[in-house]
Amino acid sequence: MTSGHAVVLRSYPEGLPRATDFEWVPETTSEPGDGQALLRILWASIDPAMRTWHSAKPGRGVVRPLGTVMKAVAVAEVVESRNSLRVGDHVVGSFGMREWCISDGADVTRVLDAGIEPRLGLGTLGHIGLTAFAGLHKVARAQAGETVLVSSAAGATGALAGQIAAAAGCRVIGIAGGPDKAAICRTEYGFDICIDRHAETDLVGAIRAAAPEGIDVFFDNVGGPTLDAAMQNMNALGRVAICGTISVRSSEPGHGPRHERLMLDKQLTVQGFLTSQFEVDYPEMLESLSLLHSEGRLHLREVVVEGAENAPLALEQLLAGEFAGKVLVRIAA
Amino acid sequence: MTSGHAVVLRSYPEGLPRATDFEWVPETTSEPGDGQALLRILWASIDPAMRTWHSAKPGRGVVRPLGTVMKAVAVAEVVESRNSLRVGDHVVGSFGMREWCISDGADVTRVLDAGIEPRLGLGTLGHIGLTAFAGLHKVARAQAGETVLVSSAAGATGALAGQIAAAAGCRVIGIAGGPDKAAICRTEYGFDICIDRHAETDLVGAIRAAAPEGIDVFFDNVGGPTLDAAMQNMNALGRVAICGTISVRSSEPGHGPRHERLMLDKQLTVQGFLTSQFEVDYPEMLESLSLLHSEGRLHLREVVVEGAENAPLALEQLLAGEFAGKVLVRIAA
Known part of the structure; x- marks a missing residue:
């Protein structure tokens, strides 16, 4: 049992999401069972697409019930593993705006190569x-x-x-x-x-x-x-x-x-x-991006928000155009 | 010198072209000079795109001066030739709504294979x-x-x-x-x-x-x-x-x-x-169309209008939705 917190959806936004549509609540994460791993979220990403993910009438058809954890792309460290993920690996996936989570591996889109700064996996190399x-x-x-x-x-x-x-x-x-x-x-x-x-x-x-x-x-x-x-x-x-x-x-x-x-x-x-829709091309595209990044041709300002509890307000501010650059939430990094 | 007639643009249409925007006038065609051929128009095509071709503000930028011959795709027979066109050949091009024309060959988009019904070159195989x-x-x-x-x-x-x-x-x-x-x-x-x-x-x-x-x-x-x-x-x-x-x-x-x-x-x-924009693919596409046509899989109703003098009214009727099928003007066929 691991004690932590998560951001959950409390009300469907009218128009753009507001901070008050979400709530920061305690969340207990069980021990990983067979085929599962325990992840500690390091960084989470605030993206404009989150307005669609939390709508009562999303154009893409998936309606998230009230009370579910705010959907967010995040990078996490594998802390315990009873599946193919290796302890210490940094993994990227839609783990949600929370401190801990259990993963069966299916929600992991990518294991970051050693040496890649974890937060780059949510931005330039993500x-x-x-x-x-x-x-x-x-x-x-x-x-x-x-x-x-x-x-x-x-x-x-x-x-x-x-x-x-x-x-x-x-x-x-x-x-x-x-x-x-x-x-x-x-x-x-x-x-x-x-x-x-x-x-x-x-x-x-x-x-x-x-x-x-x-x-x-x-x-x-x-x-x-x-x-x-x-x-x-x-x-x-x-x-x-x-x-x-x-x-x-x-x-x-x-x-x-x-x-x-x-x-x-x-x-x-x-x-x-x-x-x-271009998932099959990810490896080739990441290779190109890594090359451009190593050549110093991809610069990206970062706005770092401290703590997942501040994510809902950060989303509201992002959608209001208040930030320039990549908005990241530091959770355990 | 060959005496004939042509349809010319008399006024720019307000909205869709009307028959009264055009006029049927005598036209004298000179003898073909070096590098030229004399064509007798057999059939001309009435197409919805003609509304754009005769507009005072065409989206594609070409404004035809008043008094010019109505632009139309046609199939013609080569009657005299002082260029590479062979007498008796059937050629397709934007020759205009008229009875005769002089061609330097540059306006010929295609020489029809022997045995193809000329009017098919304006429809199924055009x-x-x-x-x-x-x-x-x-x-x-x-x-x-x-x-x-x-x-x-x-x-x-x-x-x-x-x-x-x-x-x-x-x-x-x-x-x-x-x-x-x-x-x-x-x-x-x-x-x-x-x-x-x-x-x-x-x-x-x-x-x-x-x-x-x-x-x-x-x-x-x-x-x-x-x-x-x-x-x-x-x-x-x-x-x-x-x-x-x-x-x-x-x-x-x-x-x-x-x-x-x-x-x-x-x-x-x-x-x-x-x-x-697919001109480079015309030969391949025509081969596919010819095969489908020979298999009897491409049927097309034809509406035949007699005489180029009736082309303006036919265009007005086409744009009003009065015809079903391919509208052809028989000029000398």
Whole structure:
């Protein structure tokens, strides 16, 4: 028996999740049985997708009952093992926002190679890096010399997408919320240009000014009016990878300009993707990411939140656009 | 000098083209000079895309001056030649809605194999067949066992797309305007089901009833509310090929429900395509089409309009949904 705590879902969010939709409660973890291992969570990740995971009407169909542990990707250390996991290994999986858990191994997506900083397994060398890489290379098939636009460019996924695009020989333009984030994209992440969308009343014109030759690839984390403005600037045969839609309500997406006529005239491809659809390619993509990381080409700001009890507030703040970079919860690291 | 007639553009259409936007005028064709050939037009094609070709604000950027000959795909016989075209050959190209023309060969997209009925070069074994094939196989990558939905199913492209899908082992559902067209799709074109959209107030529900297991591929010729209804029924990893958007105004596409959230949750791909982007694949696609045609698997109703002078009215009627099948203008056949 191990005594710890967990964050549980107390009420379904109306719109975006609020800290008050969750509660920090004691949780007792039993001894691992046959085929099980006891994991101590070191770090957990705060991701925009968590709003979907905790909705009463999630588009992907899985409704989590009230009282269940907040779903979160985490990295953990194997403390005791009665299965193939080795004590001392660092493993990544959807272990939830808690201090301890029992794993049968099926929830482990990856064992980190020795020497990898555990928290990198939640960012550059984890699901964030994989998402950025998959969207840019597998979905949008960005080519050297093309112009790539990235929305929510100071967010973890956007920042990596921009740097992966630059490393592939693309010209990279970001859209970020506020002058500080735009400056970070230019100076720390090496975007050629970053538009501060709070300072622009005409986003269509701002993108056109930044890319007079048009956009070939749009890596979108936002949707809504940002997507509409980008669509007006796409070049013929352009590709849009929809990675996130933070500006669009899940249950009531609302209305916007029709794009089908433009998509026909310009021969555009718009594709929504989840990183999991490229699971078979993870080893190859991680190899590429590791190489870029070792070359110092992938930089990512980290915001460290201390303690899982502060995760619900951190999610609320992330969704409000208050952070720049990868938001990590330190639990036992 | 050869005396003939041509249809010329007299006024830019407001909305869809009307017969009165064109005029039938005498046209004198000079003798072919060095590198030129004299062509007698046998058949010309009436296509929905002609509305775009004659717009004052075409999405694809080419504005035809008033007074120019109506753009049309046609099949012609080579009557005199001072270039590599051989007298007696049947050639396909954008020769325009006229009786005679001079060709330098650059406007010839294809010389028909001996023995091919000339008018087939404008339909099943021409740009219509290529469009249906490319949309289904190159864009949407339909697989055996999948469910394919086709809009404007009684139109030439839709009818062929449905039959090509059926030949590939797909279950095929059509949407057509009116009971007669729906019946033609079922009995002549072999669609498993065809929805009469005029008889349905709830198109989302009608598609769901026809495909309770969901839609994998949507071949869309219509856009607008038809596209919206199909989107609500797409399966995860579904593909939408946008071939036409007849229900959407070119210059003012209007507003509709946002699809980006749905596209992300369902991992959908929506792609607008022009057949010309697959030009390198034409020989391979024509071989497949010829084989299917020779096996009797591609049937296409023809509506024959007598005389190029009647082409403008035929275009107006086509765009009003008055025809089922391939609309051909007989000029000198």
